[in-house]
Amino acid sequence: MAEPSHIPHEFTACPDCDLLLQTAQSDxxxxxxxxxxxxxxxxxxxxxxxxxxxxxxxGLILFYPAMTLPILKLKMVGQHGSNSLLGGIxxxxxxxxxxxxxxxxxxxLLAPLLHLLLTAVVxxxxxxxxxxxxxxxxxKYKCWMQSWNMLEVYAMGIIVAYVKMMHDGEVTxxxxxxxxxxLLLCVILCSQYFHEEQAWQxxxxxxxx
Amino acid sequence: MSISAQQRGIARCTExxxxxxxxxxxxxxxxxxxxxxxxxxxxxxxxxxxxWAYTIAATALMIPANILPILTVISFGQGDPxxxxxGVVKLWVADLQAIAVIVFIASIAVPVLKLLILVILMLxxxxxxxxxxxxxxxxxxxxxxxxxxxxxDLFMISILVTLVHLGNIATVESGPAATAxxxxxxxxxxxxxxxxxxxxxxxxxx
Numbered sequence: 001m002a003e004p005s006h007i008p009h010e011f012t013a014c015p016d017c018d019l020l021l022q023t024a025q026s027d028x029x030x031x032x033x034x035x036x037x038x039x040x041x042x043x044x045x046x047x048x049x050x051x052x053x054x055x056x057x058x059g060l061i062l063f064y065p066a067m068t069l070p071i072l073k074l075k076m077v078g079q080h081g082s083n084s085l086l087g088g089i090x091x092x093x094x095x096x097x098x099x100x101x102x103x104x105x106x107x108x109l110l111a112p113l114l115h116l117l118l119t120a121v122v123x124x125x126x127x128x129x130x131x132x133x134x135x136x137x138x139x140k141y142k143c144w145m146q147s148w149n150m151l152e153v154y155a156m157g158i159i160v161a162y163v164k165m166m167h168d169g170e171v172t173x174x175x176x177x178x179x180x181x182x183l184l185l186c187v188i189l190c191s192q193y194f195h196e197e198q199a200w201q202x203x204x205x206x207x208x209x
Numbered sequence: 210m211s212i213s214a215q216q217r218g219i220a221r222c223t224e225x226x227x228x229x230x231x232x233x234x235x236x237x238x239x240x241x242x243x244x245x246x247x248x249x250x251x252x253x254x255x256x257x258x259x260x261w262a263y264t265i266a267a268t269a270l271m272i273p274a275n276i277l278p279i280l281t282v283i284s285f286g287q288g289d290p291x292x293x294x295x296g297v298v299k300l301w302v303a304d305l306q307a308i309a310v311i312v313f314i315a316s317i318a319v320p321v322l323k324l325l326i327l328v329i330l331m332l333x334x335x336x337x338x339x340x341x342x343x344x345x346x347x348x349x350x351x352x353x354x355x356x357x358x359x360x361x362d363l364f365m366i367s368i369l370v371t372l373v374h375l376g377n378i379a380t381v382e383s384g385p386a387a388t389a390x391x392x393x394x395x396x397x398x399x400x401x402x403x404x405x406x407x408x409x410x411x412x413x414x415x
Contacts, residue, residue, distance in 0.1 A: 036410075037346045081371075095382070097387065140247070150364075153361050157367075163307075164305070164308065165373065
């Protein structure tokens with residue numbers, strides 16, 4: 001292992017075009033962009049960990065009802081049908097579509113759950129200044145889970161399914177949809193307000209030797 | 210004159226964004242980011258090879274995904290299997306144009322556009338084509354943003370299969386194209402993730 005040497009904080013490299021830049025963070029601008037390719041280099045942080053912590057906790061509370069309550073209900077010739085997110089995954093598994101079932105479970109159940117859970121844990125650690133030794137791994141997994149979290153696409157899928165079945169039977173929106181909308185709002189707040197660079201800097205300053 | 214971090218021997222960590230001086234390493238030594246312990250490199254390792262592999266695999270799987278049936282709606286014992294395209298046409302004919310457009314964009318336009326843009330970007334790097342670097346970077350950000358929306362069709366299938374499960378009256382069954390389409394979506398996501406946009410800008414630095 002070679003040991004890389006230290007570089008002063010005011011230098012940054014653009015993630016998209018590798019331009020070496022000197023950053024001057026002023027209080028007047030909300031975000032800084034790369035002058036060459038316009039990538040966002042940094043954005044201002046204000047009360048961010050409070051908002052993302054609150055959103056993560058609210059999301060975790062909404063998680064169980066959003067997964068298990070029926071999303072849509074269908075009435076056709078006296079017969080009733082309904083679906084929940086968990087039920088959808090189970091049915092795909094039963095109907096010999098195991099690969100699809102696993103992919104849908106990752107994108108609509110596991111990734112949102114772990115995203116919220118890891119955000120809550122990271123915010124908690126920053127807030128109480130207590131850093132476990134696996135802290136960097138948690139931030140890394142959080143970013144990975146965030147990129148696989150596709151709840152907003154699932155919400156669009158509900159709308160498409162609703163419109164598709166509208167003419168064949170009586171479709172009604174059920175309690176699960178409202179919980180899922182709330183969960184989606186929490187997930188969006190959680191990813192918008194989480195300040196990754198700040199979490200990394202806290203870790204760098206306070207990491208156990 | 211703009212100078213890239215690589216020209217100064219500085220590498221940016223892919224995970225945490227910290228800059229570090231990366232010394233000239235021998236073949237078997239690696240350097241780790243001092244902040245998050247991720248392996249450091251100037252560019253994503255084997256970026257072009259990996260992107261090409263994923264893109265070619267995804268292009269091949271586009272054929273079964275579009276030819277085989279993806280969904281069968283059976284009501285009162287009868288129903289024809291639908292491919293992706295025939296599903297869109299049925300929605301359009303049933304006066305649901307808005308939904309037809311959304312499904313068309315998510316399951317046909319996005320995967321095709323994504324593969325096309327990936328091939329263009331990789332050719333720009335490989336053959337040093339004189340396309341605008343800014344516009345190439347915009348294309349790269351576009352495929353990153355749009356890629357996940359192809360999952361729409363798969364989520365919709367999972368919802369419909371569960372919702373319409375009424376025994377003899379009506380059932381919805383998924384077809385073999387669903388798995389192929391899922392593979393296309395995942396492979397294009399991997400392809401976009403393994404492509405390094407900094408390679409485009411490196412062409413100007415040499």
